Amino acid sequence: xxxxxxxxxxEVERKEQEVVNFDEFPPEVLxxxxxxxxxxxxxxxxxRNKTWEESQRKxxxxxxxxxxxxxxxxxxxxxxxxxxxxxxxFKEGIRPMWEDDANKCGGRWLINLExxxxxxxxDHFWLEIxxxxxxxxxxxxxxxxxxxxxxxxxxxxxxxVWTANANxxxxxxxxxxxxxxxxxxxxxxxxxxxxxxxxxxxxxSQTKNAYIV
Amino acid sequence: xxxxxxxxxxxxxxxxxxxxxVINDPxxxxxxxxxxxxxxxxxxxxxxxxxxxxxxxxMNLRNSPISQTPPRNMPSIPGELLKNTLQNFSTSAKNQINxxxxxxxxxxxxxxxxx
Numbered sequence: 001x002x003x004x005x006x007x008x009x010x011e012v013e014r015k016e017q018e019v020v021n022f023d024e025f026p027p028e029v030l031x032x033x034x035x036x037x038x039x040x041x042x043x044x045x046x047x048r049n050k051t052w053e054e055s056q057r058k059x060x061x062x063x064x065x066x067x068x069x070x071x072x073x074x075x076x077x078x079x080x081x082x083x084x085x086x087x088x089x090f091k092e093g094i095r096p097m098w099e100d101d102a103n104k105c106g107g108r109w110l111i112n113l114e115x116x117x118x119x120x121x122x123d124h125f126w127l128e129i130x131x132x133x134x135x136x137x138x139x140x141x142x143x144x145x146x147x148x149x150x151x152x153x154x155x156x157x158x159x160x161v162w163t164a165n166a167n168x169x170x171x172x173x174x175x176x177x178x179x180x181x182x183x184x185x186x187x188x189x190x191x192x193x194x195x196x197x198x199x200x201x202x203x204x205s206q207t208k209n210a211y212i213v
Numbered sequence: 214x215x216x217x218x219x220x221x222x223x224x225x226x227x228x229x230x231x232x233x234x235v236i237n238d239p240x241x242x243x244x245x246x247x248x249x250x251x252x253x254x255x256x257x258x259x260x261x262x263x264x265x266x267x268x269x270x271x272m273n274l275r276n277s278p279i280s281q282t283p284p285r286n287m288p289s290i291p292g293e294l295l296k297n298t299l300q301n302f303s304t305s306a307k308n309q310i311n312x313x314x315x316x317x318x319x320x321x322x323x324x325x326x327x328x
Contacts, residue, residue: 036264065271072275075284131272136263
């Protein structure tokens with residue numbers, strides 16, 4: 001722990017010389033705000049020569065609000081990714097796949113977007129989900145959050161918020177309600193929760209919703 | 214901010230819980246700015262130690278000077294993921310390094326010596 005902190009301070013000092021003169025700023029704006037969890041950003045790009053799992057690339061991990069922003073401010077918005085690509089952000093140690101131990105009993109709140117929403121809602125919804133996760137907006141249910149995925153698809157983009165336990169109804173519902181509230185989803189639209197196990201064995205293209213809000 | 218005299222009479226005051234930590238040597242101080250000796254103060258909330266941030270608070274941090282600096286492992290981020298302005302930035306930075314590297318001319322003699 002001590003070593004990594006030292007590295008971080010050295011890192012900041014080095015950046016100071018490179019980029020801006022931090023002496024101009026009052027010390028309180030130079031303090032990084034620690035997050036409850038360390039989060040990892042993943043990027044998926046379809047590649048015919050690789051398996052799906054191999055195409056999932058870990059981009060970076062961060063554990064402060066400022067490190068989250070410096071990443072977010074420098075990478076492309078979800079709407080700028082190519083068709084077929086995904087961003088995923090998961091708690092450190094959880095892989096963005098059903099098979100991971102943390103996900104295998106879980107499911108996801110799924111928000112299907114219409115094509116035209118890529119320009120109007122996609123980036124704002126994705127950021128809102130990320131802020132909910134790093135800010136622990138689900139309060140005591142935040143422990144059940146595993147991560148979130150955005151899929152960029154021609155047929156319509158998708159946003160999923162993954163939780164650990166599909167059987168824990170109270171937690172799933174509370175997280176769903178909070179998402180609706182924070183994303184300001186129109187009252188006529190319902191969003192559904194799908195259990196990963198059901199998605200794996202699905203017949204046809206529709207997976208039934210275990211819960212809706 | 215202070216309560217009216219009447220309110221103060223009816224409200225029982227309670228001391229803010231505190232503990233005293235004795236530091237004998239600067240090396241005992243926490244290594245990062247965000248900690249206080251003996252524990253981190255602002256991460257302690259009633260009923261637990263979850264660090265919760267409101268949306269607006271996080272949004273305000275977006276424009277802080279540290280949030281504007283490039284992410285720490287930028288070289289390992291695939292180029293196609295970086296915003297276009299940054300791709301240009303990183304190429305020009307590389308050129309800069311090349312320009313600054315001293316060119317060693319093999320033919321030039323450093324000094325002459327009579328043998």
